[in-house]
Amino acid sequence: MNAENRVAIVTGGGQGIGKATVLKLLQAGYRVAIAEIDSDAGTETAEEYSSLGEARFIPTDVSDEASVRQLVTDTIAAYHRLDVLVNNAAIAHPNNAPVEELDLVQWNRIITTNLTSAFLTSKYAIPHLRACRGSIINIASTRAFMSEPHTEAYSASKGGIVALTHALANSLGPDIRVNCISPGWIAVEDWKKAANRGTPQLTEQDHQQHPAGRVGVPDDVAAMVVYLASEAAGFMTGENFIIDGGMTRKMIYL
Numbered sequence: 629m630n631a632e633n634r635v636a637i638v639t640g641g642g643q644g645i646g647k648a649t650v651l652k653l654l655q656a657g658y659r660v661a662i663a664e665i666d667s668d669a670g671t672e673t674a675e676e677y678s679s680l681g682e683a684r685f686i687p688t689d690v691s692d693e694a695s696v697r698q699l700v701t702d703t704i705a706a707y708h709r710l711d712v713l714v715n716n717a718a719i720a721h722p723n724n725a726p727v728e729e730l731d732l733v734q735w736n737r738i739i740t741t742n743l744t745s746a747f748l749t750s751k752y753a754i755p756h757l758r759a760c761r762g763s764i765i766n767i768a769s770t771r772a773f774m775s776e777p778h779t780e781a782y783s784a785s786k787g788g789i790v791a792l793t794h795a796l797a798n799s800l801g802p803d804i805r806v807n808c809i810s811p812g813w814i815a816v817e818d819w820k821k822a823a824n825r826g827t828p829q830l831t832e833q834d835h836q837q838h839p840a841g842r843v844g845v846p847d848d849v850a851a852m853v854v855y856l857a858s859e860a861a862g863f864m865t866g867e868n869f870i871i872d873g874g875m876t877r878k879m880i881y882l
Contacts, residue, residue, distance in 0.1 A: 635660075769782075770876050
């Protein structure tokens, strides 16, 4: 089947890595449902990419089961199939509070938005993905394997994404492949909605501390999403792919 016939959902598709993923999928011939809670970001992205193919903004709160169910319903109503689900939507700690001061409400909000959402979207997408022998691609983080202080909820949510990936791969194979990408430092300032967009303020030291010689950009992750969704990756499932310029393989001694 040509990619031109295929359909993808990208959660958090209005900004950052999600927006770059929408662009790459459209360029590959996919029709894309942009699941986004920020209406400005979702509308802007759909309009900006309208000349590249079918990009439909579907307002979605990925932490709400009814909203996720409606996302899948609307996508199928519009396109009559679903081949790829990209679970990208996530939030981080707003203030990096020490764990003894971390409010349970804030913990639950991060876990629900980052981890539970991937379960919900997968749950409702699975029958349609199975019919197309499609794939799920989860966006985790190198924070699943290494941390800065006071990021417990975010790190736990991303570690959960990695584990959910291999569990789903075993439960859903061979009909549906499930893989995961763990980005490192990705500069997203110039991929935000217009009101918040800016130029990444990066130093030479920021770049040179990476074995690859630079900080990452959203395209680095989006390109892997498109590859994992393709038939070329047909023997890959249950895996986590780290895209971090080599930082998790670097010994650092102060």
